[in-house]
Amino acid sequence: MAEDALETRGRQVTRSNLARSEQFNGWAFVMPALVLLGIFMVYPILWSLWMSFQVGRGMNFSFGGLANIIRLTQDPVFLRALSNTMLFLAVQVPIMLILALLCASALNDSKLWGRGFFRTAIFLPCVTSLVAYAVVFKSMFAQDGILNQMLMGLNFISGPIPWFSDPFWAKAVIISAITWRWTGYNMIFYLAAMQNIDRSIYEAARIDGVPAWARFWYITVPMLKPVILFTTVISTIGTLQLFDEPNLLTQGGPSDSTLTLSMYIYNLSFRFMPSFGYAATVSYVIVVLVGILSFLQFLAARDRRR
Amino acid sequence: MSSIALRWRRTLAVALTGVSLFSVTAASAAEITVWCWDPNFNGATMEEAFSRYQAEHPDDTINVVIFDKAAMEQKLQAQLASGTTEGLPDIVLIEDYRAQKYLQSFPGAFEPLNDHVDYSTFAPYKVELATVNGQTYSLPFDSGVTGYFYRSDLMEEAGYTAEDLENITWDRLIEIGVDVKEKTGETLLPIDPNEAGWLRIMMQSAGTWYFDAEGNATIVDNPAIKAALETYQRLAAADISKPVSGWTEYTGSFTSGDTISTYSGVWMTATIKSNPDQSGNWGVAPIPRLDGIESSVNASNLGGSSWYVLSSAPQKDMAIDFLAEIWGKDVDFYQKILVDQGALGSLMAAREGEAYQASDEFFGGQPVWQNFSTWLSEIPSVNYGIFTEEADAAVVAQIPAITGGGNIDEIIAAIDAQVRQQIQ
Numbered sequence: 001m002a003e004d005a006l007e008t009r010g011r012q013v014t015r016s017n018l019a020r021s022e023q024f025n026g027w028a029f030v031m032p033a034l035v036l037l038g039i040f041m042v043y044p045i046l047w048s049l050w051m052s053f054q055v056g057r058g059m060n061f062s063f064g065g066l067a068n069i070i071r072l073t074q075d076p077v078f079l080r081a082l083s084n085t086m087l088f089l090a091v092q093v094p095i096m097l098i099l100a101l102l103c104a105s106a107l108n109d110s111k112l113w114g115r116g117f118f119r120t121a122i123f124l125p126c127v128t129s130l131v132a133y134a135v136v137f138k139s140m141f142a143q144d145g146i147l148n149q150m151l152m153g154l155n156f157i158s159g160p161i162p163w164f165s166d167p168f169w170a171k172a173v174i175i176s177a178i179t180w181r182w183t184g185y186n187m188i189f190y191l192a193a194m195q196n197i198d199r200s201i202y203e204a205a206r207i208d209g210v211p212a213w214a215r216f217w218y219i220t221v222p223m224l225k226p227v228i229l230f231t232t233v234i235s236t237i238g239t240l241q242l243f244d245e246p247n248l249l250t251q252g253g254p255s256d257s258t259l260t261l262s263m264y265i266y267n268l269s270f271r272f273m274p275s276f277g278y279a280a281t282v283s284y285v286i287v288v289l290v291g292i293l294s295f296l297q298f299l300a301a302r303d304r305r306r
Numbered sequence: 307m308s309s310i311a312l313r314w315r316r317t318l319a320v321a322l323t324g325v326s327l328f329s330v331t332a333a334s335a336a337e338i339t340v341w342c343w344d345p346n347f348n349g350a351t352m353e354e355a356f357s358r359y360q361a362e363h364p365d366d367t368i369n370v371v372i373f374d375k376a377a378m379e380q381k382l383q384a385q386l387a388s389g390t391t392e393g394l395p396d397i398v399l400i401e402d403y404r405a406q407k408y409l410q411s412f413p414g415a416f417e418p419l420n421d422h423v424d425y426s427t428f429a430p431y432k433v434e435l436a437t438v439n440g441q442t443y444s445l446p447f448d449s450g451v452t453g454y455f456y457r458s459d460l461m462e463e464a465g466y467t468a469e470d471l472e473n474i475t476w477d478r479l480i481e482i483g484v485d486v487k488e489k490t491g492e493t494l495l496p497i498d499p500n501e502a503g504w505l506r507i508m509m510q511s512a513g514t515w516y517f518d519a520e521g522n523a524t525i526v527d528n529p530a531i532k533a534a535l536e537t538y539q540r541l542a543a544a545d546i547s548k549p550v551s552g553w554t555e556y557t558g559s560f561t562s563g564d565t566i567s568t569y570s571g572v573w574m575t576a577t578i579k580s581n582p583d584q585s586g587n588w589g590v591a592p593i594p595r596l597d598g599i600e601s602s603v604n605a606s607n608l609g610g611s612s613w614y615v616l617s618s619a620p621q622k623d624m625a626i627d628f629l630a631e632i633w634g635k636d637v638d639f640y641q642k643i644l645v646d647q648g649a650l651g652s653l654m655a656a657r658e659g660e661a662y663q664a665s666d667e668f669f670g671g672q673p674v675w676q677n678f679s680t681w682l683s684e685i686p687s688v689n690y691g692i693f694t695e696e697a698d699a700a701v702v703a704q705i706p707a708i709t710g711g712g713n714i715d716e717i718i719a720a721i722d723a724q725v726r727q728q729i730q
Contacts, residue, residue, distance in 0.1 A: 057410075057411055060411075070352075071727070071730065075727050075728075076720075076723065076724050076727065076728055077699075077703070077724060077727075077728070080703075129711050142551075142555070143549065143550075143551075143555075162549055164551040165499045165500075165549045165551055167706060251500065253499070253500035253702065254499050254500050254702075254705065254706060255499070255500075255702055255703045255704065255705050255706045256699075256702075256703045256707075266380075267699075269384070269387070270380040270384050270387075271376075271379075271380060271381075271383075271405055271693075271695060272693075272696050272699075272728065273411060273693060273729075274383060274387055274411060274694055275694065276387070282674055
């Protein structure tokens with residue numbers, strides 16, 4: 001008995017030693033990553049939160065309490081940037097995701113001729129250099145660019161469309177540029193998910209005489225729901241942080257009609273008299289928006305599943 | 307054993323000599339780095355200035371780094387804000403509108419040059435722009451005195467000579483533009499709806515600005531600003547301009563002949579003259595003045611910039627010495643850059659040089675430099691303050707409302723509201 005107890009205790013000791021050393025080793029392995037994460041992620045995030053309560057010009061900071069938040073509500077430029085960003089989000093994300101879904105289901109058809117080529121062609125924009133494609137877009141959409149000439153040659157329009165100097169058309173250019181760039185990226189997610197849908201479901205549906213549109217709507221879309229949710233959240237975040245295209249194509253113009261929140265943050269810090277505190281406050285607006293919208297999207301997806 | 311020790315000692319001796327040699331060469335041959343934004347203009351003048359300095363200091367070299375202007379300003383601001391000075395140049399070019407912003411928001415980042423440069427030899431308004439608390443930080447460079455550049459051959463076709471464009475108002479220019487378009491079908495001006503240089507020109511011609519000397523916004527109840535916005539509205543309505551987007555399209559429109567004139571600073575001369583086959587077909591008139599504004603004159607300013615030495619500069623002493631020796635004294639150098647780059651410097655003594663007296667065949671034999679010098683002395687002085695960029699953005703935001711025929715009083719109120727909000 002005593003021997004048994006001793007043995008058990010010994011085993012326990014070794015086990016707890018082992019557990020402890022495993023735990024220690026585990027922490028040691030993740031430590032470098034954790035330390036880096038802490039220095040380059042957690043610390044800046046906390047620091048920017050602290051900054052968002054600071055006021056002052058340049059490097060002269062003082063604590064301002066809620067002054068920056070009050071400033072937000074009275075700032076016409078911020079409200080303009082916010083409404084532009086929300087408009088891009090509301091128009092561009094649905095267009096892009098529906099397009100991506102349609103492309104994916106077309107390309108998923110194994111009988112389609114040359115689908116490898118089309119898949120590559122649609123995916124290619126998101127691996128091209130951003131600056132290079134911005135230059136091409138700028139020349140295509142110029143007043144006497146190829147697009148205006150083509151539309152005029154086909155007699156669709158009588159005079160050139162002022163793509164970059166009209167607020168409406170400038171927004172249209174930005175939306176088409178982002179859509180062109182990111183449709184292929186989202187399509188790849190849908191394609192990958194479609195490969196995982198069991199063929200027998202479609203087979204059964206076909207035997208029961210379900211038409212093609214209904215197979216798409218009642219089988220493909222529900223089966224893709226987690227991926228659709230994922231791409232919606234990712235695209236929402238990406239569009240809320242939109243900076244590159246407006247900065248390269250329109251510089252936020254004409255008259256702030258394509259100014260986004262991220263561009264406004266940049267202007268506040270690096271173009272205007274630097275007010276880093278207020279810029280940090282605006283960046284927290286994006287954080288809050290991303291949080292709220294992602295939560296709503298998860299909520300919507302969950303409700304539908306029931 | 308001893309041979310090894312000997313070899314060690316010898317190696318060490320060689321190494322030490324090498325180190326000392328290296329440090330000697332490092333002290334006598336140095337490279338200064340300069341940031342600026344135009345390879346044909348300020349970059350080229352900087353290279354020319356240094357080649358003169360090199361005659362006395364043959365081992366020294368210069369590295370002129372050219373950026374896009376906005377990119378350079380934003381890079382400088384980002385780096386000054388970050389607090390790390392590594393990678394900053396020795397000398398940087400800053401546009402006059404932004405000088406006070408940098409000097410006031412980053413105290414200690416720039417080096418005062420009062421002990422090295424005799425500022426009484428420079429145009430006073432340029433010195434004033436770079437002075438904070440009695441310390442002056444710049445080596446004043448080019449003036450932005452404005453002129454109205456036009457294609458004299460095409461103007462003549464429509465029946466307008468140089469005299470017809472002398473000392474006119476903006477409204478007279480619009481009339482001329484309408485008439486020219488009727489007679490020849492040519493478009494008068496390129497206009498970039500994302501830019502407010504026209505307002506800065508019109509304001510300064512009347513001796514006023516977005517802000518007063520204390521930095522308070524003076525946009526509401528400012529008759530000159532109201533007149534300027536109304537003039538721009540009439541200009542847009544007259545259908546004599548071509549909309550352009552960005553600098554390249556803007557300059558391309560008049561160098562290619564799509565439009566027949568532009569209003570700009572004297573530094574535009576280099577761009578206009580870059581097309582040698584148009585020699586003799588250009589003319590320069592004084593900038594138009596505002597109708598109905600007593601204080602408005604036919605002279606104004608657009609842009610202009612100065613050189614600044616950073617306090618953190620690795621070759622600070624050499625950079626200061628170079629600026630003081632060449633840019634601060636060499637009258638002959640200013641003649642050269644005037645002829646080659648059209649750079650109208652701010653060193654007053656340079657105005658007496660022969661290049662300033664000469665006429666220019668490209669402009670049909672007009673004494674353009676003398677004219678610019680005369681207009682320069684007539685520019686009303688204003689205080690740019692530290693928020694010109696914010697005010698410009700507020701104006702640009704209202705340009706569609708202006709060109710769309712909106713009520714000017716409401717537009718001014720909107721600009722004022724945005725500026726007040728931005729300058730806190």
